[in-house]
Amino acid sequence: MSETREKLEEMGFRILDAVRTELLLSMRFMAPALNSLGFKMDLATSYAGTDAAYIRFNPGFLLQTYVERPRKMNRMYVHMLVHCLFRHMFTAKEREDPELWDLSCDIAAESVVDSMTYDVIARSHSSFRDYWYEKLEQEVTILTAEKIYAWFFGRARDYSVEEALRREFSVDDHSFWQRLEDEEDPDQTPQKKTPPGAPP
Structure with a gap:
């Protein structure tokens, strides 16, 4: 690894560690989750x-965001943790429309983050966001990714609305979820193969 790359990676580690520490000070109940993820520089994003x-x-993104909008970085960290807690990335391959699943996961994750009353992740709500929270709560009651996806998928699609929703709710890069599609669910025990001629 080149010296420049090492310095960029170290900078990213320091930023994410500072974000995690700030979140821990305000949200101690989330300590196990906050400490569950490692950090890796990845220039594919x-x-x-x-x-x-x-x-x-991407270290450039981290530095710019942390300097200019540190609270956005805090929210992004928690948003990604919510995806992990609800295992959104592990069920993506089960969905017929991956882009709609991504959107549904982001709406669900943001609804959880927005429900947390901590200054460290607070943000002002747009009227558009509030309208869709209210609408979806009326339609599906509990804003899980599965219910949101089913509601959108079962209706006549309005792609301009979906794009507006992506601009409002999209936070993180879901392309890494694609790398998991061919991997076996770690909670499932692999079946043993019976050698030819062996009794069942």
Whole structure:
């Protein structure tokens, strides 16, 4: 690894560690989750995302966001943790429309983050966001990714609305989820293969 790359990676680690520390000071109940993800620099992304094992980041994005909008960085960290807690990335392959699943997961994750009353992750709500929270709560009651996806998928699609929703709710890079599609669910015990001629 080149010296420049090492310095960029170290800078990213320091930023994410500072974000995690700030969140821990305000949200101690989330300590196990906050400490569950490692950090890796990954120049395949222009911002940051998680594969449920690491927060993979572009160092330029981290530095700019942390300097200019540190609270956005805090929210992004918690948003990614919510994806992990609800295992959104592990059920993506079960959905017929991956882009709609991504959107549904982001709406669900943001609804959880917005329900947390901590200054460290607070943000002002747009009227558009509040309208959709209210509408979806009336339609599906509990804003889980599964219910949101089913509601959108079962209706006549309005792609301009969906794009507006992506601009409002999209936070992190879900491309890392694609790397998990061919991997076996770690909670499932692999079946043993019976050698030819052996009794069942």
